[in-house]
Amino acid sequence: MSRDLDRGAEAAPLPPDPWDPLVRISHWLIAGVVLVNGLLSKPGGNLHVWLGWVALGTLAVRLLWGFVGPSEARFSAFLPDPVGALRHLRDLLRGRPSEYPSHNPAGAIMVYALWGCLAIVVATGLVMTDMKSPVTIAEDRAAVAAGDWSVLVDDSETAESDHEGDGIAKELHELAANLMLLLAMVHVGGVVIESRALRRNLVRPMLTGRGKMK
Amino acid sequence: MTGKSSRASGDRRQPLALAAVLLLQGIAAVFFVGDAVGDMLLDPTSPEGMLESLVALALVAGVVLSGLQLRAALERLATQERTLDTARGKLSDVIATQFQAWGLTPAERDVGLLALKGLDVSDIAALRGAAQGTVRAQLTRIYAKAGVSGRAQFGAWFVEDLLEDDLTLAPNEKTAARTAERS
Ligand code: HEM
Numbered sequence A: 001m002s003r004d005l006d007r008g009a010e011a012a013p014l015p016p017d018p019w020d021p022l023v024r025i026s027h028w029l030i031a032g033v034v035l036v037n038g039l040l041s042k043p044g045g046n047l048h049v050w051l052g053w054v055a056l057g058t059l060a061v062r063l064l065w066g067f068v069g070p071s072e073a074r075f076s077a078f079l080p081d082p083v084g085a086l087r088h089l090r091d092l093l094r095g096r097p098s099e100y101p102s103h104n105p106a107g108a109i110m111v112y113a114l115w116g117c118l119a120i121v122v123a124t125g126l127v128m129t130d131m132k133s134p135v136t137i138a139e140d141r142a143a144v145a146a147g148d149w150s151v152l153v154d155d156s157e158t159a160e161s162d163h164e165g166d167g168i169a170k171e172l173h174e175l176a177a178n179l180m181l182l183l184a185m186v187h188v189g190g191v192v193i194e195s196r197a198l199r200r201n202l203v204r205p206m207l208t209g210r211g212k213m214k
Numbered sequence B: 001m002t003g004k005s006s007r008a009s010g011d012r013r014q015p016l017a018l019a020a021v022l023l024l025q026g027i028a029a030v031f032f033v034g035d036a037v038g039d040m041l042l043d044p045t046s047p048e049g050m051l052e053s054l055v056a057l058a059l060v061a062g063v064v065l066s067g068l069q070l071r072a073a074l075e076r077l078a079t080q081e082r083t084l085d086t087a088r089g090k091l092s093d094v095i096a097t098q099f100q101a102w103g104l105t106p107a108e109r110d111v112g113l114l115a116l117k118g119l120d121v122s123d124i125a126a127l128r129g130a131a132q133g134t135v136r137a138q139l140t141r142i143y144a145k146a147g148v149s150g151r152a153q154f155g156a157w158f159v160e161d162l163l164e165d166d167l168t169l170a171p172n173e174k175t176a177a178r179t180a181e182r183s
């Protein structure tokens, strides 16, 4: 659209359009898992655990990408900067937000908060399921369904000892999951507001990238 | 995406496929490592567990290598894009973006642009109403930020990509011209 007009000679460099494919795919994988697991899938069900592991793998690759990826995807491009974040929000209130080469400072804080919540949710989920992979869990459940209760007996020996921990893990899991859903709503709201203020669609670079721009 | 040369869009799909495979590898690695760790905990000395650890290691190494490969592909694409932009007559945009990437101050950007246009130190100083020493110091800082040895290399930085592409394009164009003549 009016990218060239908006920036003028001295404008700051813009975030990438499009974001690199790894950032894009990992974003929508994580968003998908969070929405499905947080709202749709049966808590603790097979699908829930499978998707949780998918989120774990996706998060791991994205965090690796934060070290080896292109400059705008690296953590060094959006280090947590609370003061900068407040300044950005103030500029936004005044309707004059600046452009940044990666996530804006407020967005960056949100990104870390979302990743942090996801890490907690996955970690506590793993604690609740005794670190068993979804394959094992599905096998165990199939065995129980077939009338073989021995897997449960085996479990209770170890599970008994950290029963206390399981309760805390469950609380934390639920708390972090709900917090993450709340943050995601704020995140989407932020994207919409920021898109309005900057008069350019921020979602498209996250979806397909270059379109009408050129 | 529409109506552009198919080569360009093909180039753009390659990183997308690489990224998809990389994520798939990463997710598979996590599942496998999870399973392997579980087996190792049950029986640390079993040969099966050792084998699984080996495969897990290979998977993780594969993920890291794919990541580096993907970055190389993205960098190649970015260079191509810059070259095309330069060829399309967007040299001034390319220069402005690069000046920013090098972190030049506004004053340094002006001086750098004048230097690229071929003005010498005294011309620039006269134009900007500054002392020659100031301009010389600014140029030195510009070259340092750009990581070049001097004015010649500084100017060459922006045409280098173009020339490189020309070398590969030229023979193709010649053959194309020849076939066109014959038919
Ligand atoms: C490896 C990853 C995960 C595992 C192993 C896992 C496991 C579990 C288990 C076993 C429960 C049942 C708790 C209970 O009621 O006893 C549960 C509940 C739940 N999980 Fe997950 N989960 C994972 C990832 C996620 C993710 C990514 C989300 C995203 C928001 C999520 C959201 C929830 C929610 C909202 C509940 C309901 C909490 C409750 O009412 O107790 N989980 N999870």
Ligand code: HEM
Binding pocket: A015, A023, A026, A027, A030, A031, A032, A034, A035, A062, A073, A102, A103, A104, A107, A111, A114, A115, A181, A184, A187, A188, A191, A202, A203, A206
């Ligand atoms: C539960 C859902 C979601 C979660 C957990 C989530 C999480 C994230 C994370 C972690 C990032 C950083 C990406 C990276 O650097 O790898 C991000 C960026 C982004 N997300 Fe989401 N997201 C969600 C939903 C959405 C939705 C529905 C939209 C679209 C309306 C959206 C639009 C964006 C955009 C445009 C960015 C880039 C922001 C920028 O320009 O700096 N997200 N999101």
